[in-house]
Amino acid sequence: MPAVMVTGAGRGFGRAVLEAYLDRGWTAFPVVRDAGLAETLATRTCHPVLADVGTVEAETAIADALGAHGAPLDLLVNNAGSIKKLRGLAVTEPEDLEALVRVHCVGALRCTKAALPWLRRAARPTVVNITSRFGSIGRTAAGEFRGIVSYHVAKAAQNMLTACLDRELRGEGIRVLAVHPGRLRTTVAAVDADTDPADAARALADWVERVDRDAPCACHDLMGGGLIEW
Numbered sequence: 022m023p024a025v026m027v028t029g030a031g032r033g034f035g036r037a038v039l040e041a042y043l044d045r046g047w048t049a050f051p052v053v054r055d056a057g058l059a060e061t062l063a064t065r066t067c068h069p070v071l072a073d074v075g076t077v078e079a080e081t082a083i084a085d086a087l088g089a090h091g092a093p094l095d096l097l098v099n100n101a102g103s104i105k106k107l108r109g110l111a112v113t114e115p116e117d118l119e120a121l122v123r124v125h126c127v128g129a130l131r132c133t134k135a136a137l138p139w140l141r142r143a144a145r146p147t148v149v150n151i152t153s154r155f156g157s158i159g160r161t162a163a164g165e166f167r168g169i170v171s172y173h174v175a176k177a178a179q180n181m182l183t184a185c186l187d188r189e190l191r192g193e194g195i196r197v198l199a200v201h202p203g204r205l206r207t208t209v210a211a212v213d214a215d216t217d218p219a220d221a222a223r224a225l226a227d228w229v230e231r232v233d234r235d236a237p238c239a240c241h242d243l244m245g246g247g248l249i250e251w
């Protein structure tokens with residue numbers, strides 16, 4: 022069975038992605054922060070990893086879980102993330118920005134590096150970084166969004182990480198892709214949220230199957246189709 026690791030899989034979009042892959046018969050490694058939840062998620066094919074992706078301990082937790090299983094990892098979905106709805110410079114503290122970059126960007130790097138030995142053994146290894154339209158420098162500069170500065174910066178940094186990782190890893194057959202999942206009805210939903218996370222999760226699983234692995238690294242608009250500016 023193919024295997025997927027999803028970070029931030031306890032609720033929201035990550036949980037929906039986990040369920041979409043379990044429904045398709047994949048082996049799953051959900052990364053969650055709550056020990057009780059980890060216990061309830063565990064089944065014969067679901068192997069929860071208890072970790073905060075913003076900490077160095079996550080690296081050992083991920084390596085231990087994948088090492089114990091031993092099989093290749095086909096897909097890593099770096100989804101874990103949070104947002105503080107504080108708009109504008111006056112309410113943006115440097116510590117908030119650091120905290121968001123630590124999870125959205127550094128966390129994605131940490132999880133990818135930790136999972137790399139098992140990704141390298143897969144036939145079509147893929148890393149999907151869940152980004153946001155709010156990570157676009159061009160659209161932000163054009164005044165399209167009303168700034169949650171820390172979130173814009175964290176997602177823009179994650180986008181650059183995606184491009185750098187893809188450039189470095191695609192030579193050995195590992196693709197690293199950025200996906201804007203749509204305007205999802207989750208706890209952090211934007212005012213214009215219109216999409217059920219379960220629909221987006223199924224769309225993600227379909228898209229990963231048919232993605233053009235030779236195309237340049239870009240930001241994919243999951244529900245809209247095509248690409249969006251990043």
Ligand SMILES: NC(=O)c1ccc[n+]([C@@H]2O[C@H](COP(=O)([O-])OP(=O)(O)OC[C@H]3O[C@@H](n4cnc5c(N)ncnc54)[C@H](OP(=O)(O)O)[C@@H]3O)[C@@H](O)[C@H]2O)c1
Nearest residue numbers: 029031032033034054073074100101102153204205207208
């Ligand atoms: N909702 C949207 O419309 C939308 C649009 C574009 C992009 N996104 C992106 O999609 C991703 C998922 O968002 P969502 O809407 O599903 O949000 P959500 O409902 O708030 O879920 C976020 C998930 O990330 C986990 N998480 C946060 N920080 C973590 C950390 N340090 N270590 C491990 N797990 C952590 C949370 O775990 P706990 O339960 O332990 O807090 C939770 O499971 C995020 O990257 C977000 O930026 C969302």
